[in-house]
Amino acid sequence: MLQVKQIVTLVEQHIQDAGFPAEPSGLYDPARYILAAGGKRIRPCLTLMSANLFTEHPETHLPVALAMEVFHNFTLVHDDIMDNAPVRRGMPTVHEKWNTHTGILSGDVMMIQAYRLMCSTKNVRLPELLDMFNITAMQVCEGQQSDMDFEQRNDVHLQEYIEMITFKTSVLLGCCMYCGALAAGANQKDAERLYKTGLELGVSFQIKDDLLDAYGNEKEFGKKPGGDIIQNKKTYLLLEALEKAQGQDKTRLMELMQSKPTDETAKIAEVLSIFEKYHIREAAENTMAFHYNAAIQSLGEVDVPESAKVELHQLITSVFGRNY
Amino acid sequence: MLQVKQIVTLVEQHIQDAGFPAEPSGLYDPARYILAAGGKRIRPCLTLMSANLFTEHPETHLPVALAMEVFHNFTLVHDDIMDNAPVRRGMPTVHEKWNTHTGILSGDVMMIQAYRLMCSTKNVRLPELLDMFNITAMQVCEGQQSDMDFEQRNDVHLQEYIEMITFKTSVLLGCCMYCGALAAGANQKDAERLYKTGLELGVSFQIKDDLLDAYGNEKEFGKKPGGDIIQNKKTYLLLEALEKAQGQDKTRLMELMQSKPTDETAKIAEVLSIFEKYHIREAAENTMAFHYNAAIQSLGEVDVPESAKVELHQLITSVFGRNY
Numbered sequence: 004m005l006q007v008k009q010i011v012t013l014v015e016q017h018i019q020d021a022g023f024p025a026e027p028s029g030l031y032d033p034a035r036y037i038l039a040a041g042g043k044r045i046r047p048c049l050t051l052m053s054a055n056l057f058t059e060h061p062e063t064h065l066p067v068a069l070a071m072e073v074f075h076n077f078t079l080v081h082d083d084i085m086d087n088a089p090v091r092r093g094m095p096t097v098h099e100k101w102n103t104h105t106g107i108l109s110g111d112v113m114m115i116q117a118y119r120l121m122c123s124t125k126n127v128r129l130p131e132l133l134d135m136f137n138i139t140a141m142q143v144c145e146g147q148q149s150d151m152d153f154e155q156r157n158d159v160h161l162q163e164y165i166e167m168i169t170f171k172t173s174v175l176l177g178c179c180m181y182c183g184a185l186a187a188g189a190n191q192k193d194a195e196r197l198y199k200t201g202l203e204l205g206v207s208f209q210i211k212d213d214l215l216d217a218y219g220n221e222k223e224f225g226k227k228p229g230g231d232i233i234q235n236k237k238t239y240l241l242l243e244a245l246e247k248a249q250g251q252d253k254t255r256l257m258e259l260m261q262s263k264p265t266d267e268t269a270k271i272a273e274v275l276s277i278f279e280k281y282h283i284r285e286a287a288e289n290t291m292a293f294h295y296n297a298a299i300q301s302l303g304e305v306d307v308p309e310s311a312k313v314e315l316h317q318l319i320t321s322v323f324g325r326n327y
Numbered sequence: 328m329l330q331v332k333q334i335v336t337l338v339e340q341h342i343q344d345a346g347f348p349a350e351p352s353g354l355y356d357p358a359r360y361i362l363a364a365g366g367k368r369i370r371p372c373l374t375l376m377s378a379n380l381f382t383e384h385p386e387t388h389l390p391v392a393l394a395m396e397v398f399h400n401f402t403l404v405h406d407d408i409m410d411n412a413p414v415r416r417g418m419p420t421v422h423e424k425w426n427t428h429t430g431i432l433s434g435d436v437m438m439i440q441a442y443r444l445m446c447s448t449k450n451v452r453l454p455e456l457l458d459m460f461n462i463t464a465m466q467v468c469e470g471q472q473s474d475m476d477f478e479q480r481n482d483v484h485l486q487e488y489i490e491m492i493t494f495k496t497s498v499l500l501g502c503c504m505y506c507g508a509l510a511a512g513a514n515q516k517d518a519e520r521l522y523k524t525g526l527e528l529g530v531s532f533q534i535k536d537d538l539l540d541a542y543g544n545e546k547e548f549g550k551k552p553g554g555d556i557i558q559n560k561k562t563y564l565l566l567e568a569l570e571k572a573q574g575q576d577k578t579r580l581m582e583l584m585q586s587k588p589t590d591e592t593a594k595i596a597e598v599l600s601i602f603e604k605y606h607i608r609e610a611a612e613n614t615m616a617f618h619y620n621a622a623i624q625s626l627g628e629v630d631v632p633e634s635a636k637v638e639l640h641q642l643i644t645s646v647f648g649r650n651y
Binding site for chain 1: 351353354405408409427428431432434435436438439440442443446449453454457458461462464465468469471472473475476
């Protein structure tokens with residue numbers, strides 16, 4: 004059994020050399036670039052922490068953990084093209100530093116490398132691991148599609164938003180925990196409990212993101228709050244507000260959503276004042292807490308000694324408690 | 328054992344419903360669209376014809392065959408974006424009919440679906456099949472990268488071109504034959520012989536493509552010959568000519584390669600006259616025949632009765648003899 008710190012170190016040591024060949028460098032350098040750019044490494048850590056519950060040697064399952072991180076980074080490369088995002092983790096995105104074609108092809112090869120890493124485990128339960136990985140990967144694409152579809156729609160319901168973030172973000176966290184556990188010998192039931200833990204964690208995680216964007220401390224969060232409001236992004240907060248606001252407030256919110264503000268600070272302040280009137284922040288925090296508690300409860304049901312769960316619990320709490 | 332015609336029918340019946348869910352249609356309709364657009368279905372046919380050598384029931388391995396066709400079509404969707412190609416198989420390309428973002432994401436989900444189809448076989452040799460599929464998929468990306476790199480270079484050697492087309496095209500044909508055979512119970516040696524058959528076939532196939540573009544009959548080939556010459560594409564013919572042409576001919580060829588002609592017909596005629604002077608067509612036909620014969624020889628070494636190979640032989644001959 005390893006401690007969180009040891010697992011994070013293990014992941015950091017190996018992620019930058021995730022098995023990509025040196026040449027052709029035009030194909031593999033962008034993959035190395037985004038993997039070296041950092042990130043919280045939550046997915047590989049959740050994978051190994053879940054394996055940790057069932058084995059003394061979670062490091063055996065490092066390739067599964069790396070597969071998850073490489074897959075996640077593949078989605079970032081392609082999503083950044085689709086979102087026209089110029090910056091990620093404080094650095095130019097792949098398509099910005101190179102070009103769109105490079106972003107497409109390097110992303111493709113990263114997805115294939117994720118499968119190669121999975122297959123390299125030679126785990127007896129490889130077919131089961133792949134079934135979960137395949138369905139998850141498809142759902143992640145479906146989530147991204149819904150996210151893009153939502154941009155064209157003005158009638159997105161809160162429930163649809165939860166479904167979208169479940170597919171776009173949460174299922175991969177569930178997949179990490181499920182595969183880590185299964186690879187390490189967990190029974191199906193415990194693997195499913197950990198899947199649910201990851202799923203619920205992902206939803207609370209995404210709502211936290213929306214909250215931080217609106218209410219985060221600029222110094223801790225690393226960017227000015229209100230970015231989502233300026234971009235009229237359909238966040239949990241905005242959709243909750245659209246469902247709760249009445250009369251003129253609702254009309255005004257819909258007007259603001261279609262406007263390109265000349266005074267951004269004023270727009271942010273006005274939207275936040277509507278949020279305040281309808282207690283939107285509290286509603287989001289409640290929903291976030293609901294899913295967080297569901298995650299903790301499902302973890303509680305995993306049939307291993309409570310003492311074994313301390314490290315994983317600590318990781319989850321730190322993710323939930325983050326301000327960045 | 329099935330006949331070529333039965334196998335083609337089987338593939339056509341199933342390829343258009345390759346297991347994609349109905350929704351979200353924005354994601355899956357483009358996948359169905361390109362799969363319905365036709366093509367020669369060479370890859371799934373080679374897969375099943377190879378299985379056919381080792382089993383009475385090649386249809387059992389249909390998911391492996393469909394995986395190959397879905398993977399191939401994924402590469403077409405992404406390559407068409409990178410090549411800015413507006414038309415494929417006489418129809419608008421996916422990114423042209425929808426948009427680039429749709430092309431990226433639908434392509435992604437097609438690649439995942441290819442893996443899902445592979446995994447759905449529950450074949451005892453799945454890990455071996457996946458090892459081959461993974462390495463092939465990476466090589467296909469490397470081939471596409473080289474192809475794009477070549478566009479920026481004026482010093483591409485014929486040998487590099489053969490390597491590029493081997494990765495971009497041939498390895499997948501080899502993979503089809505290898506996986507079809509292995510799934511159906513072939514031993515490693517025979518699977519490798521069939522891999523080599525596919526590899527050599529792919530190279531001769533690509534050189535044939537280059538020849539048809541320069542010398543094809545417009546009615547049979549479906550497009551005006553000379554397209555590659557107008558676009559200064561580094562084909563086998565052009566690279567062979569650049570290696571063989573002397574003095575003024577070489578200088579003129581390099582001038583022509585950098586020109587945007589006002590008179591396209593005159594440019595084509597001039598390039599073809601240089602080809603003729605240096606017997607480029609014959610050289611290409613010889614190289615094509617060399618690889619075709621290597622394919623046939625490797626097939627000959629497969630340890631099954633010659634009578635069992637008749638159908639596969641016929642398929643290969645028809646591919647080689649095509650004028651379209």
